[in-house]
Amino acid sequence: MATAYHEAGHAVVALALGRAVEKLSIVRNSLRLGAVNFGNRRSGRRQDYFETEAMILLAGIVSEAKVTGKMNWEGARQDLGQLERMVSQRVEKEKAAERMQRRLLDKTEHLLSQTEIWSAVERIAHHLLEHRAISGRAARHLFDEAMK
Numbered sequence: 001m002a003t004a005y006h007e008a009g010h011a012v013v014a015l016a017l018g019r020a021v022e023k024l025s026i027v028r029n030s031l032r033l034g035a036v037n038f039g040n041r042r043s044g045r046r047q048d049y050f051e052t053e054a055m056i057l058l059a060g061i062v063s064e065a066k067v068t069g070k071m072n073w074e075g076a077r078q079d080l081g082q083l084e085r086m087v088s089q090r091v092e093k094e095k096a097a098e099r100m101q102r103r104l105l106d107k108t109e110h111l112l113s114q115t116e117i118w119s120a121v122e123r124i125a126h127h128l129l130e131h132r133a134i135s136g137r138a139a140r141h142l143f144d145e146a147m148k
Contacts, residue, residue, distance in 0.1 A: 001129065002064045002072070007034040008124035009063025009112065010056055014038060015143045016117055017052045024124065025133040032078065034128075039136065050086065051104065057083045058108040063121050066112065120146035 003026045011021045020039030027034070038056075061076040073080065083104075087097045111117055123142040127134050 001125075002068050002075075003033045004125040004128040005067045005121065006060040006064040006075070007036050008121045008128060009059040009061075010036045011124055011139050012063075012117060012120045012143060013059035013108065013111060014056045015120070015140060016111065017055060019052065019056065021136040021139050023133065023136055024128060024139055026128050027132055033075075037136075050090065051107075054083055054086060054104045055108045055111065057086075058105055059112065062105070062108050062112050063125075066118070066121075116147050 007024050007026055011024050014021055014036070022037040022039045024036050025034055057079045060079055061071055061073070064075070065071045083101065084097075087100050091097050091100055112121065120143045123146055124134070124139055127138065127142060
């Protein structure tokens, strides 16, 4: 269940911020418990590329925490490592990097606290639990339904 919410969180924040999603899966492999494949297309809301990518990375751990009650820092190790590399290219000082990561985490938590956005996460997570993998088109449909 936690993995389904984690991957659904990535997908929903991506869709909300204008990133295309090609496929979601909670089929385990040797590297990870699940995955979201993103498309190169951008649509809808235009936002800073760095901020969009950072919020997508954080969306998994935030969504998972909303259903489990705790931040699974170890489980999100790959996402957080990628985020840290991105932040370190923007700021050099450790304190500034920590502040930036905290601000991005706060923005991601705020976005996922919105009723329609969270409804989209729940719909996609339940679909993933039922089917183990879904297309980006199906994810977009579930997202659009939740936004009505």
